[in-house]
Amino acid sequence: MADIRITLDRTPRVVAAGTTAGEILAEAGVPGIAVRVNNQHLRDLTWVPEDGDQLESIPIDSEEGRAIMRHSCAHVLAQAVQDLFPEAKLGIGPPIENGFYYDFDVDRPFTPEDLKAIERKMQEIIKAGQRFSRRVVSEEEARAELKDEPYKLELIELKGSAAEEAEGASVEVGGGELTIYDNLDAKTGELCWKDLCRGPHLPTTRHIPAFKLMRTAAAYWRGSEKNPQLQRIYxxxxxxxxKLKEYLDFLAEAEKRDHRRLGAELDLFSFPEEIGSGLPVFHPKGGTIRRVMEDYSRRRHEEAGYAFVNTPHITKENLYQISGHLNWFAEGMYPPMELEGSRYYLKPMNCPMHILIYRARGRSYKELPLRLFEFGTVYRYEKSGVVHGLTRVRGLTQDDAHIFCTREQMADELHKLLVFVLDLLRDYGLQEFYLELSTKPEGKAVGTDEEWAEATEALRSVAEKMGLDLVLDEGGGAFYGPKISVQAKDAIGRTWQLSTIQLDFQLPQRFDLEYQAADGSRQRPIMIHRALFGSIERFFGVLLEHYAGAFPPWLAPVQVVCIPITDEQVPYLQQVAVKLRERGIRVEVDASDDRMQKKIRNAQKQKVPYMLLAGRDDVARDAVSFRYRTGEQKNFVPIDEAVEEIVKAVEDRVQI
Structure with missing residues (x-):
């Protein structure tokens, strides 16, 4: 048999024609569960290279390797379900971040007991070491083999881009081939199960080292409410x-930090059914945190030269017709109200109203850059399935800024803005960031390609100077311009999209904005949209989870609780509280009938940063026993010294 020349991980090799990718990796001693061929397609290890092919090994612990493993695990899940529930019809089963799912059409929802049985059956299949085997089939063959699977038949009809978008992947990328994967018995080679899929897959089910079924959910076929509702297993x-244990431990920690749970435990906010889904109310303690967040942000904005504005919650239809939101954002808006012969909308965005403030009178180049800022409440109709606590709401308050500047000022203003955003996020305790650059959305944008290219390059240039990782988000921009998103990591490593900066050449044109230049000519300003928190509600939720409810002293709703040993010390601690309040500290005196130890536990459960305890000896020394949230305690601290320590920690925004 003739030899062929290939490269494996950039190393030239000579192998016999007909040698599989798996055999090549094994001979080279290279671990891998699949290969990438010629920097394009991923292939199974049974694939046979041709002369001149370039192979890149895909290890199981790589991003692509995990995706292949998880997709293979989804197949095992589907096989197990059909073994136990023969009437189940198959939907799709893609890998997703940290896992996989598969959708099924079944007579009833799966129960927790069903999941346990399915997991046991999956373990049997994995232990059996069934072999994944790929076959190319014609449309006629696929329809004949899958005649009892209506959703697979629909995917065959979709063959192409629509099938790709369905995530079930019935079509091989770029090749237009239909492929079926068989699960074959390790000993006899007999068919155990099959599925329409583009692959690739692991060599055998034994290559799945660790898995766990997590939960079930309802899901519409292909994501449309017009289609049948299926049962999804994650x-x-x-x-x-x-690694599985590490991930499950992470989930347990994330559950402890769930802002919805903490919001109830700490009495911060709620979602009354009488008001409606996605419409939170903030309780006194939550309102205090929110006010402190806003007050600090206001002060920093004033220092940075922003002017504060206020705009109404509703507007006539015409405003959003001019801006383009009714064309491009209508699905995210509440239905209009008919009033006095006009149609009014709850505002989904503040920017058109800020534009009208700019346009209220003539503007000179000497006024630019003009930085307008508002804590503006907007309303967006989010589908019930995506509403989630404070992080996805229907009524939200944006810390919204719009900067109007000349084209010559644009680069410097963008740089200052991004520095300002990052510095302010750091003040709230977030430290790790990367940036995401979102470009023109195909078919959903206004403006010329040249304008988009200029705006995108301006944002890219500024972002690259920040010294942070920059990730490209193709097609993720707004309809009027590209954007930079600040992605922040929290205390347990999760990434949250927070601030956005959008560069807009379009709305100034749509509203015919002008300023008088130094030479007397009329020029068009550039507009920059910026939400620093994203929304106050979402940022509140992110910070609550980041701190696990234990806010730093400057943000804590109650900064100090004074705890008497006996009722005799209550008047003494009330005087201590007066001194603290005079210095702006939020303090309570626990004069309840509870015993001292329970009062301490109550303060700890409420995650109060400082406790000041007083007994007879403390009173005699004009002191307090200073107890920290960490459990550390200092006894007989002079009152003035204790007050100064607390005040300094709050003013310096100390993290404890």
């Missing part, structure tokens, strides 16, 4: 049992 799979 799972997670990892390259080792240790």
């Amino acid at each position: 799972g997670t799979a990892w390259e080792s049992k240790d």
Whole structure:
């Protein structure tokens, strides 16, 4: 048999024609569960290279390797379900971040007991070491083999881009081939199960090291409410049992930090059914945190030269017709109200109203850059399935700024703005960031390609100077311009999209904005949109989870609780509280009938930063016993010294 020349991980090799990718990796001693061929397609290890092919090994612990493993695990899940529930019809089963899912059409929802049985059956299939085997089939063959699977038949009819978008992947990318994967018995080679899929897959089910089924949910076929509702099973799979345990421990910690749970435990906010889904109310303690967040932001904006404005919650239809929101954002808007012969909308965006403030009179170049800022409440109709606590609401308050500047000022203003945003986020305790650059959305944008190219390059240039990682988000821009998103990591490593900066050449044109230049000519300003928190509600939720409810002293709703040993010390501690309040400290005296130890536990449960305890000896020394949230305690601290320590920690925004 003739030899062929290939490269494996950039190393030239000579192998016999007909040698599989798996055999090449094994001979080279290279771990891998699949290969990338010629920097394009991912292939199974059974694939046979041709002369001149370039192969890149895909290890199981890589991003692509995990995706392949998780997709293979989804197949095992589907096989297990059909073994136990033969009437189940197959939807799709893609890998997703940290796991996989598969959709099924079944007579009733899956129960927790069903999940346990399915997981046991999956373990049997994995232990059996069934082999994943790929076959190319014609449309006629696929329809004949899958005649009892109506959703697969629909995917065959979709063959092409629509099928790709369905995530079930019935079509091989770029090749237009229909492929079926068979699960074959390890010993006899007999068919155990099959599915329409583009692959690739692991060599065998034994290559799935660790998995766990997580939960079930209802899901519409292909994401449309017009289609049948299916039952979805979610799972997670990892390259080792240790990695699985690490992930499950992470989920347990994330559950402890869930802002919805903490919001109830700490009495911060709620979502009354009488008001409606996605419409939170903030309780006194939550309102205090929110006010402190806003007050600090206002002060920093004033220092940075912003002017504060206020705009109404509703507007006539015409405003959003001019801006383009009714064309491009209508699905996210509440229905109009008919009033006095006009149609009014709850505002989904503040920017058109800020534009009208700019346009209220003539503007000179000497006024630019003009920085307008508002805590503006907007309303967006989010589908019930995506509403989630404070992080996805229907009524939200944006810390919204719009900067109007000349083209010559644009680059410097963008740079100052991004520095300002990052510095302010750091003040709230977030430290790790990367940036995302979102470009023109195809078919959903206004303006010329040249304008978009100029705006995108301006944002890219500024972002690259920040010294942070920059990730490209193709097609993720707004309809009027590209944007930079600040992605922040929280205390347990999760990434949250927070601030956005959008560069807009379009709305100034649509509203015919002008300023008088130094030479007397009329020029068009550039507009920059910026939401620093994103929304106050979402940022509140992010910070609540970041701190696990234990806000730093400057943000804590109650900064100090004074705890008497006996009722005799209550008047003494009330005088201590007066001194603290005079210095702007939020303090309470626990004069309840509870015993001292329970009062301490109550303060700890409420995550109060400082406790000041007083007994007879403390009173005699004009002192307090200073107890920290960490459990550390200093006894007989002079009152003035204790007050100064607390005040300094608050003013310096100390993290404890």
